[in-house]
Amino acid sequence: MLSTIESVNNVVNNFIWGVPAMICIIGVGLLLSFRTRFLQIRKFPYAMKVTIGRMLRKRDASDGALTPFQAVCTALAATVGTGNIAGVAGAIAIGGPGAVFWMWISAILGMCTKFSEVTLAVHFREKNADGDLVGGPMYYIKNGLKKNWHWLAYLFAAFGVLTVFGTGNATQVNTITTAIDSALINYGVIEAGKSGTLNLIIGIVLAALIALILLGGIKRIGRVTEKLVPFMAVVYILLALGVILLNIKNVPGVFASIFEGAFSPASVTGGAVGSFFMSMKKGVSRGIFSNEAGLGTGSIAHACADTQKPVKQGFFGIFEVFVDTIVICTMTALVILCSGVSIGYGEAAGAELTINGFTSTYGNWVSIFTAVAMCCFAFSTILGWGLYGTRCIEFLFGSKVNKPFMVFYSLVAIVGATMDLGLMWSIAETFNGLMAIPNLIAVFLLSGVVVKLVKEYFENEGKK
Template structure:
């Protein structure tokens, strides 16, 4: 399933080019969005934990990252090619557990720094709505802020990209509308709960923030360690590794479905091998350019999907009405 299939099966032949366009952009997107940037999160998290305990120095980081990249490439290849299903099963159970612990620890940071909450929210609203914020750095900076906000939001929850529907298509259900509601709930949990708590961890803890710098996992870990101490860096590193690794596997599925739609199943295994090797690139290179490329293809994926969603909106309304009418009869 996924956008390429609901475009092909739901719209007439005049719109089928959208399905092929989405699949092509999808194949290109997975290498950056789903792999390299996620591997970078893993290496940064592990490096931060090792630095905190003095296990390695800055000079050794490149070698450690290369080793991490090779190990991840092997694991990704084995899971996607079906060699080690047990790791996927362990990740499936570990990620929800890590997510719950992450939320509890993040909530703890907020509670322990409760006195900072009023100042944090005042600074957020002042930064967003005061006239000087919009006009101070010229109009261009306002559009850059919007671009970053939208691109990071999409990166977080995939809303509008259509990729989530590829995963939901694997569900064993006779009620697609009900499955769709789960998809809506995901966006709320991921962005509203997890991302808001992460922002509060950083802001409430009072860690110095270098505006304009590409600080992600390292900044989040610093927020935790400034409140709990260096011991928590081990947990946050493990949690972030689990989150990122499960994302890599999920996007591997997305990419496989997209390239299969374009070229058939014969290309799946070569694609999976190539996708796995990108982990080494993500672990060792400067990802500034990769982030920009990933964000660009994210936006390009959204265009054909949003056109299709708009054209199919009448069908969606009809299905939802039928679903609720059926639920009423069942009751």
């Protein structure tokens, strides 16, 4: 039965992340970039100034809303996750070092895509029955497009509900247990293969914590993420910088392998990865899995922001993709490639490859720090996707189902902690692709609205 599911999923996955995804993701990113005159590059300094300035400004949000800083932290909580650690490692192993180059390309285009998604989400959002601000792809399809396109909103919401359990929860919890188990095994606390009871306890504790935070509402989610996200990002970046600096002599060769491997993978991997398209596919798909540009999910968090300027909030989309992929994913790639650890090109790999990069440089003692970083990354992703799932199911069935959904979502953590999720990772990647399709169609159709809002914003800014 499992082999049949795996075979069917592989066929669907190869189709979705084949030509259709490349056309949709790269095509829409290029269209938006041209229509906004490459806003993500042209206005990059302005975007950094606006976003960092607003993040440093402390203020309270109105009821049912988040501060702009809490909104970006909640969105980053979902994006900066195991995709940055396990996803990058998997992309390099299967697609070669060149996959990193295609991650960068998808990120440059993705900055404009995510900017557009956030701008549209804030512009077309509404208030729900509880007085909370709600928005995202479902709402900009519903409020921005004609009725004959509204089926896309329900399709996105349905795929969203199905995706959150795998992408947002089970695979993340599995990464947490793997990180804790490997750290304890390194220190001789437990024996390899005998962590079943411990994993069950971890799953139960995580389920309780997830439920406690999600049931506390949007305000509690915002308060947790605004503390957790900056802490985990700084710790991880400092650890990664240490690996790079200690192996600085390898950096030029690593960048050479990334650029050469992007167009000629076989020359870098010794033939183990010989397909240019495989390198490109893995780089783009894992890049999107990490930064979520094109999925539309991050815009759900931004729609909760207490702001009246959609374009100004949209610049946080550029900031997010930059931090997630250009900074953190690149750091992970350099940790793996600079440290000189053995990479089984053409074979599946995950978080353990990244951990090996750290331990080969610092020694086994660092495994406890990498375990903490990975636990923070994964837990923050669970919270962000919990919000996304809640908004998707609310769109389909109304706010009365929110609390039962949150409880069920929390309990999935126990499954993620105690089961082998090899197939789940592949299914999660498939559903990510399925979510992207209705969203990208909507963003394409609403690209004129984005251009209009950008023009109006800068005209008003010029009058100040």
